[in-house]
Amino acid sequence: MTKRPYRGRKDVTLMSLLLLVLAMSLGPTPSSAADADWWVPTARPAPDSQINVTGEPFTGTNAQGEVRGFVDAHNHLFADEGFGGRLICGKTFSEAGVADALKDCPEHYPDGSLAIFDYITNGGDGKHDPVGWPTFKDWPAYDSMTHQQNYYAWVERAWRGGQRVLVNDLVTNGVICSIYPFKDRSCDEMTSIRLQAKRTYDLQAYVDTMYGGPGKGWFRIVTDSAQARKVVEQGKLAVVLGVETSEPFGCKQVLDIAQCSKADIDKGLDELYGLGVRSMFLCHKFDNALCGVRFDEGGLGTAINVGQFLSTGTFWKTEKCAGPQHDNPIGTAASKAEDDLPAGVDVPAYDEDAQCNARGLTDLGEYAARGMMKRKMMLEIDHMSVKATGRVLDIFESASYPGVISSHSWMDLNWTERVYGLGGFVAQYMHGSEEFSTEAKRTNALRDKYDVGYGFGTDMNGVGGWPAPRGADAANKVTYPFKSVDGGSVIDRQTTGSRTWDLNTDGAAHYGLVPDWIEDIRRVGGQDVVDDLFRGAESYLGTWGGTERHQAGVNLAKGATATASSSESNPLTSYAPGRAVDGDPGTRWASDWSDDQWLRIDLGSTSLVGRVTLDWERAYGKAYRIQLSTDGTNWQNAWSTTSGDGGLDTARFTGTPARYVRILGLDRGTDWGYSLAEVGVHSS
Numbered sequence: 001m002t003k004r005p006y007r008g009r010k011d012v013t014l015m016s017l018l019l020l021v022l023a024m025s026l027g028p029t030p031s032s033a034a035d036a037d038w039w040v041p042t043a044r045p046a047p048d049s050q051i052n053v054t055g056e057p058f059t060g061t062n063a064q065g066e067v068r069g070f071v072d073a074h075n076h077l078f079a080d081e082g083f084g085g086r087l088i089c090g091k092t093f094s095e096a097g098v099a100d101a102l103k104d105c106p107e108h109y110p111d112g113s114l115a116i117f118d119y120i121t122n123g124g125d126g127k128h129d130p131v132g133w134p135t136f137k138d139w140p141a142y143d144s145m146t147h148q149q150n151y152y153a154w155v156e157r158a159w160r161g162g163q164r165v166l167v168n169d170l171v172t173n174g175v176i177c178s179i180y181p182f183k184d185r186s187c188d189e190m191t192s193i194r195l196q197a198k199r200t201y202d203l204q205a206y207v208d209t210m211y212g213g214p215g216k217g218w219f220r221i222v223t224d225s226a227q228a229r230k231v232v233e234q235g236k237l238a239v240v241l242g243v244e245t246s247e248p249f250g251c252k253q254v255l256d257i258a259q260c261s262k263a264d265i266d267k268g269l270d271e272l273y274g275l276g277v278r279s280m281f282l283c284h285k286f287d288n289a290l291c292g293v294r295f296d297e298g299g300l301g302t303a304i305n306v307g308q309f310l311s312t313g314t315f316w317k318t319e320k321c322a323g324p325q326h327d328n329p330i331g332t333a334a335s336k337a338e339d340d341l342p343a344g345v346d347v348p349a350y351d352e353d354a355q356c357n358a359r360g361l362t363d364l365g366e367y368a369a370r371g372m373m374k375r376k377m378m379l380e381i382d383h384m385s386v387k388a389t390g391r392v393l394d395i396f397e398s399a400s401y402p403g404v405i406s407s408h409s410w411m412d413l414n415w416t417e418r419v420y421g422l423g424g425f426v427a428q429y430m431h432g433s434e435e436f437s438t439e440a441k442r443t444n445a446l447r448d449k450y451d452v453g454y455g456f457g458t459d460m461n462g463v464g465g466w467p468a469p470r471g472a473d474a475a476n477k478v479t480y481p482f483k484s485v486d487g488g489s490v491i492d493r494q495t496t497g498s499r500t501w502d503l504n505t506d507g508a509a510h511y512g513l514v515p516d517w518i519e520d521i522r523r524v525g526g527q528d529v530v531d532d533l534f535r536g537a538e539s540y541l542g543t544w545g546g547t548e549r550h551q552a553g554v555n556l557a558k559g560a561t562a563t564a565s566s567s568e569s570n571p572l573t574s575y576a577p578g579r580a581v582d583g584d585p586g587t588r589w590a591s592d593w594s595d596d597q598w599l600r601i602d603l604g605s606t607s608l609v610g611r612v613t614l615d616w617e618r619a620y621g622k623a624y625r626i627q628l629s630t631d632g633t634n635w636q637n638a639w640s641t642t643s644g645d646g647g648l649d650t651a652r653f654t655g656t657p658a659r660y661v662r663i664l665g666l667d668r669g670t671d672w673g674y675s676l677a678e679v680g681v682h683s684s
Helices: 014-019 116-122 152-160 174-179 189-210 225-233 262-275 298-312 336-340 363-374 386-399 413-422 433-442 444-450 511-525 527-534 536-549 577-581
Strands: 070-075 163-172 219-221 237-245 277-281 378-380 404-406 425-429 455-457 494-496 499-501 561-564 597-616 621-629 636-641 648-668 675-682
Touching: 070 425, 070 511, 070 536, 152 163, 152 189, 152 219, 152 494, 152 511, 163 189, 163 225, 163 277, 163 536, 174 298, 189 219, 189 237, 189 262, 225 237, 225 536, 262 277, 262 363, 298 336, 363 378, 363 386, 378 536, 386 404, 386 413, 386 648, 404 413, 413 425, 413 444, 425 433, 425 536, 433 444, 433 511, 433 527, 444 527, 455 536, 494 511, 511 527, 527 536, 561 577, 577 597, 577 675, 597 621, 597 636, 636 648, 648 675
Parallel strands: 070 163, 070 455, 163 237, 219 237, 237 277, 277 378, 378 404, 404 425, 425 455
Antiparallel strands: 494 499, 561 597, 597 648, 597 675, 621 636, 621 648
């Protein structure tokens, strides 16, 4: 369609910039295609959107016993229920039918003049035709972040086109909600998350009604990997619940003081697990009591930084990055949002050489991460600062825990192999086919090395922006109709009401165009990229299954006898060797301030030793060895490094019988001695 013209708007308020962050009765009627085709409902709303896919959805597994299908690892089916209920206009479904579901917010009538979110995210004055069903003149659109993109029938089309796993991230932001003038419910984040979880189950029941009753529809919420695998084998869509919010369990921070406790975290995790949530983010956009975030760039970054100050009382703090990984360049461009700061308060200037968030994973954040491990939940590392991500990966590596997900390209790409090495899963944001294909090929060798598939994160209803049209005359454009990747279905242009969409000229305007976008990737990037995507469901379920099967290894060193070359003297506390094996991360062994120091642990009897974890205090070893012995006299080197950087180190080596384990410090990383909060010794 022809894009409506926009006029420039000069005055942008703090509210506006922060928002960048982020008729007919249902009456079931007999379907004209109601027959033995299990994928066609026996009764569905009339009128309703067309699906425009013919052919039977594939079922079963391939010759290797693997499930097939695409995975969207990051979507927001019910974002319209978040942010106060009026930020995203339109509903995923409505008992009153499509005309009620796909209508604009009341303040957008008659011409969009009050569509504040629209004109800020899309430019110009925001004016648009608010009428949705049946004409859809101006929305949904690939560059409008204010209108519903996840209508259930559009999701149905994506499923019919080959998608088999969808992660529905329950999402909201209390700060944005409080600032936005139009709302009809509380801004409490957990209240919104509970509602969105309920609405997801309501949608499952809504679809089931069309297919004859509970359990018969194609939209299946799953709570374990075996259940998900069974759903996919049946040819249906496995829906996983996740959470992406800024203050989970109320864990915000004010003036660097946490507003939650360990008890709040346990209660919150238990509640989310009970709702069916199996993956989540610990922080998002604003630093909170759990972790620091990955920055936003440019003027948007400045606006979010202002919002962080108004919410938490502190601006982002940066430091020089310790390694090749770095956060996004921090936004320093001028912003109108700065006018809303208190008198005498200015956004800090940042050193160009200091691009990493100084805030990493806090003690409460580590408690939450370990709490997720105990509950066999998967942790999303996108949006975490490099410092926080590194610590999470250290913790998971020390326990061989595979439950880590990067769902939409918001982590440093240098972490990809560490994620794959753990058994985690990686997906890429839903970029245009050219950009998506280029990035997919960049990491192709890693996927081959670890024999894994690939995913995408559409982030629809998530204030992100989606693939623009490449044009009716673009090279290798999508030609309609086309066959699904498995070859069993034919996919034509999608029609809802009187509007028909074409990916070439409309871009990825709504979720129903995901199969068209995948076909565009095939034409632009080649079949190999799509083949990796088609293995996405198997790899995602592999990560989930590995997470569920994980067993905490026995720490052979806990409570063992420990001796050392020296112990730092302090009249107020003890730094004795036993403090490194007492199971308490709040105590530690510390040596004298010199090199050639050692800590020796007597396991009490000979055991197979194949992994040693070292949780360093700030005084760490840059060069050190791990040695093993069966008699305490004759030692063999099992592992060594000359590039230690502190934090939590995991040394893996061929399992070797040993009764004694010795950490031999050769070169200190600081002017202090060597200091270990906890040492773990494991068989594997």
